[in-house]
Amino acid sequence: MPRGRRTIQLMNLPWGMKNPASSMATVTLLILAFLCKGLRSQFPGYDLKALKAVTVQRGLCIHIPCNFTYPTSEDLHPGELYVYWIKKDGASSYIGYTRNYFAGIVASNDKDQSIVSFAGNRFQLTGNPSEGDCSFSINDVKFEDEGQYYFRFEKGTLKFSYSYILTRVSVTELAEKPKILNLSEVVLGKSTTLICQAPGTCPWKESWTRPQISWSNLPGAATAQNHQHSNGSWTFASGFTFTPSLQDQGRALTCSVRYPAVGRTVANTISLEVLYPPQVIRITRPGHPDFSAQKEELVVREGDTVSLLCEAQGKPIPSVTWMKKNKTLNNHMQGSKETLQLSSIKSEDAGMYECQAENLHGSIRKNISVIVQYRPKTMTFNVTHAHRRDPALARGCPREVASGSQLTVQEGNLLRLLCKADSNPAATTSWFKEGRALEKLPDDWLELVNVKAEDQGDYRCQAQNAIASAEGFLHLLVEYAPKLSKKPQKNTTCWRKDNDILCNCSLHSKPPPQIHWQLDGKTVTENTSTADLKVSSSVQKNEVTSSLIWTGGPDGDLSIICLGNNSLGVYTMQFLLHSLKTGAGSHSAVLLSGLCGALLAAVVFLLCLGLIKFYKKRKATPKAAIPEAMDSANYVNSANYVNSANGGQQRANNSSLIYSNILPQGQRSPHVGPPKAAGERTPKPRQIPRPPSPSAEEPDEVHYTTVAFKSKGPPPQVEESVEYSEIRRE
Missing domain, CATH: 2.60.40.10 (Immunoglobulins)
Structure with missing residues (x-):
């Protein structure tokens, strides 16, 4: 300190003095001194900002930031600025004046000032006092460092102690464990560096006081990872690099740190957790032990309830999701397990279901086909x-x-x-x-x-x-x-009644036919009926019956045609009526016809015998009979015998009945009649009007009914398949 400078010294008070007056004076002076100090502390411009309390572990360091101000108006004699951090002693003290001694000083920029022995060089001013920075630090903290500290400055004749602002330092036993860093980066197959960092960041100017770090159960060699900060402090650490495998899962690693200055060692032991993407995924069916997790399909029946459990392994625990057609389904989560519930399964629930397990390091999927x-x-x-x-x-x-x-x-x-x-x-x-x-x-x-x-x-x-x-x-x-009705009660025919002609035509088809009549080329329908010609129809489902009544019909040859048609075709039925001549000579005509027939048969027999003899004599080729086509389809035999449908003969027992033959469909073969005498001509067949063909594409079915009345002898007998429809005359 500069010469002649006065200091205030704390001394023990002599409470045992014998002069009471002197003692009272001393106490009064001391009280006045403290009152004056308190009064000066309240002067404007004197201020200090510092932490009121700090806690530090033994063997570590602590930095206490601080700023102070004082009024420059009182700085009448500029000089060197000296600052002091003083530990307040709780023991009794007195005020005295010396030149180079000030009790309890732990840190100062005054090189001539003595420092208390327990502080050594562990207390350091870290700020620039000329800039109002009064910060300081304590290294290798010991239990003796615990207490209250205040700040004082001296500049020329200006001296001031901020004793009313105290910073309390508390010291605890070193309990902080070393930190092991980068544990979240221990991923399977990925190179990782683990670092053990010692507690505390301090200057540690002396190497022997620096922390000493060691590892145990390492899978590799460790190297120092120390780092010095811009303020001169140090962070001490040790690290090692390795590539984790599943064998490292759960490996116990211990990092120990020893602090030589205080003889204290702290350690941290961890169980190594190797992170890896989902690697195992299983789909099971609870309650069905026969269901193999290796199956890729599940067969169930409609209406069943199905539960599928998906499990996955990975670090961290993967999240499991059920999906169908890239759509997430509602599931029941159980940690790394997830249940897919399909209640009252329907055919629409069939398809491919996908279980996906995923964490931060990857994903895995498994499919199962549900067959309903x-x-x-x-x-x-x-x-x-x-x-x-x-x-x-x-x-x-x-x-x-x-x-x-x-x-x-x-x-x-x-x-x-x-x-x-x-x-x-x-x-x-x-x-x-x-x-x-x-x-x-x-x-x-x-x-x-x-x-x-x-x-x-x-x-x-x-x-x-x-x-x-x-x-x-x-x-x-x-x-x-349209087709001809085959019902017996639906007879399709024509007959005469007195002077009238009556006809019925019954046809069936789908859709039902429309029937109209043609009389010698004239068309008659139900809508065109007249007083003489009346047409009526009756319909039963697909069958139509049309009736024709011709009042006062002609007695000569007639052609009556029934036409039935629908969208699919036309059916034609033709009735041929010849002139009607009957009377008393009818029986004689029949007898004459029979005699002529017998005579003709005898001639044929004799002729055949002559031919046989001639053949035998000549031994030549057989003599063929001269065929003669006969149109037997255009007459009705009014004799006592007529041909029936089966080729037999029937006797006409009623002369009032007239039989008409209905020709079957298809071509008919010509019949061979008896040979004719020389010079006799074969009569030319009579031309009968034919109904028009309704369509060129499809030939119509045409049926003919022929009615003939003859006064001469009976015609020769011929055998042919003829359908007869009865024509009754009343």
């Missing part, structure tokens, strides 16, 4: 048909119809039906019609070749699998062109 078996349902039919005139039409172009649909097909067409049912496993199908099993093709198609009207009805398909069966049906409607 269910009974046959949603019956549908594939239908194809080909037209009878062009079988290529509609082939290869099936259309799908629902169960219960109605199909319409034309007679003669080809129809193919395929029954399909939505089911799992696939169902086998069987066809039935009116309880009768139908045979299908090997490719499961039911084929109806040349569809007939009798094929109309309900066709039922039964689909059966291992679970249940189901049925579907189609109603088939067959459309066909």
Whole structure:
């Protein structure tokens, strides 16, 4: 300190002095001195900012920041600025004046000032006092360092102690463990450096006081990782680099730090946790031990409840998610496990399900196919048909119809039906019609070749699998062109009654036919009826009966045609009526005809005998009979014998009956009659009007009814298949 400078010294008070007056004076002086100090502390411009209390562990260091101010107006004699940090002693003290001594000083920038012995060089001023920075630090803290400290400065004659502002330093035993860094980076297969950092960041100017770090159970060699900061302090650490494997999982590592200055050692032991992406994923079915986790599909039945548990292994514990078609499903989480619950499973729940396990280091997936078996349902039919005139039409172009649909097909067409049912496993199908099993093709198609009207009805398909069966049906409607009614009560014929002509024509078809009449080229319908010509119709389902009444009809030859048509074709029925001549000579005419027939037969017999003899004599080729075509279709035998439909003979027992023959369809072979005498001409067949053909594409079915009245002898007998319709005369 500069010479002549006065200091205040704390001394023990002599409470044992014998002079009471002197003692009281001393105490009074001391009180006044403290009062003056307190008064000066309240002067404006004197201020100090420092921590009121700090705690430090033994063997470490502590830095206490501090700033102070004083009024420059009182700095009348500028000089060197000296600062002091003083530990306040709790013992009794007195005030005295010396030149080089000030009790309890632990740190100062005054080189001539003595420092208390316990402080040594461990207390250091770290700030610049000329800038108002009064910060200081304590290294290698000891228990003796615990206490209260205050700040004082002297500058020339200006001296001031901030004793009313105290900083308390508390010292505890060293308990802080070393820090092991980078544990979150210990990833499987990835190079990692683990660092053990000693507690405290201090200057540690003397090397022997610096912390000493050691490892135990290392998988490699350690190296120093010390670091000096810009303020001169140090952080001491040690590290090692390695590539973790699953064998390092759970390895115990210990880092120990020894502080030589205080003889204290602290350690930190960890269990190494190696992080790795999910590597194992399993799908199990709780309650079903027979279900293997290696299976890639699960077969269940509709209505069942299915639970699938997905488990995964990884560090950190992976999150597990169930997905279907990249859509996350609602699941039940159980840590690294997740349950997929499918209640009352439906056919729509079938498909591929994906379990995904994921953490920060990767992900893994596993798929399982859920197959739902269910009974046959949603019956549908594939239908194809080909037209009878062009079988290529509609082939290869099936259309799908629902169960219960109605199909319409034309007679003669080809129809193919395929029954399909939505089911799992696939169902086998069987066809039935009116309880009768139908045979299908090997490719499961039911084929109806040349569809007939009798094929109309309900066709039922039964689909059966291992679970249940189901049925579907189609109603088939067959459309066909008009046909002659085959019912006995629906007789199609014409007859005379008195002077009237009555005709009935019964036809059936789908759709029902429209019937009209043609009389010698004149068309007559129900709408064009007159007083003489009346037409009426009756309809029963697909059958139509048309009746014609011709009042006062002519007595000569007539051609009456019944025409029935619908969208599919035309049916024609022709009645041929010849002139009617009957009377008393009818029996004689019959007798004469019989005699002529017998004579003709004898001539033929004799002729045949002569031919046989001639053949024997000549031994030549056989002599062929000269054929003669006879149009026997245009007359009615009014004799006592007529040909029946089966080729036999019937006797006409009633002369009032007139028989007409109805020619069957198709070509008829000519019949051979007896040879004629020389010079006799064969009569030219009579020309009978024919009904017009309704369509050039499809020939109509034409039926003829021939009625003939003759007064001469009976015609020769010929055998042919003739259909007769009865014409009654009343």
